Amino acid sequence: MPSCELCESSGGEVLYQGAQCRVVLVDDALYPGFCRVIWQDHVKEVTDLHELDRMLLMGVLWQVEHVVREVMQPEKINLASFGNMVPHLHWHVIPRYTDDAHFPAPVWADTTRQPSAASLQARTERLPALRVKMQQRLSTYL
Numbered sequence: 001m002p003s004c005e006l007c008e009s010s011g012g013e014v015l016y017q018g019a020q021c022r023v024v025l026v027d028d029a030l031y032p033g034f035c036r037v038i039w040q041d042h043v044k045e046v047t048d049l050h051e052l053d054r055m056l057l058m059g060v061l062w063q064v065e066h067v068v069r070e071v072m073q074p075e076k077i078n079l080a081s082f083g084n085m086v087p088h089l090h091w092h093v094i095p096r097y098t099d100d101a102h103f104p105a106p107v108w109a110d111t112t113r114q115p116s117a118a119s120l121q122a123r124t125e126r127l128p129a130l131r132v133k134m135q136q137r138l139s140t141y142l
């Protein structure tokens with residue numbers, strides 16, 4: 001069996017760990033507040049999930065988006081699900097700002113600019129609040 005990166009490691013700082021899915025904070029110096037919602041089992045597509053599981057995954061995703069918006073105050077939220085590299089359904093929840101490294105292109109495009117140290121620091125300083133609010137919101141939602 002080939003090893004699976006997301007079975008062997010959390011994929012980031014765990015903010016919520018549930019039976020079906022987890023939420024992690026991605027360690028990305030350019031994108032403080034970047035979160036991922038990761039389905040725990042190997043499932044290829046959202047439409048492979050049973051309906052209740054699909055509703056659960058989507059519900060968690062919207063809760064995560066809500067908290068990232070509230071705490072990180074981005075210009076825009078980018079949501080993405082690729083799953084081409086790992087056999088786990090997962091969603092990227094990315095707070096975007098007009099001065100970030102790629103705006104308005106996707107974060108996977110070539111870098112457009114280096115964000116100012118002050119902007120990155122201000123966003124990084126919101127992470128303690130993001131951890132607290134995410135745990136509060138998901139523990140009352142689930």
Ligand SMILES: [Zn+2]
Nearest residue numbers: 004006007088
């Ligand atoms: Zn796996």
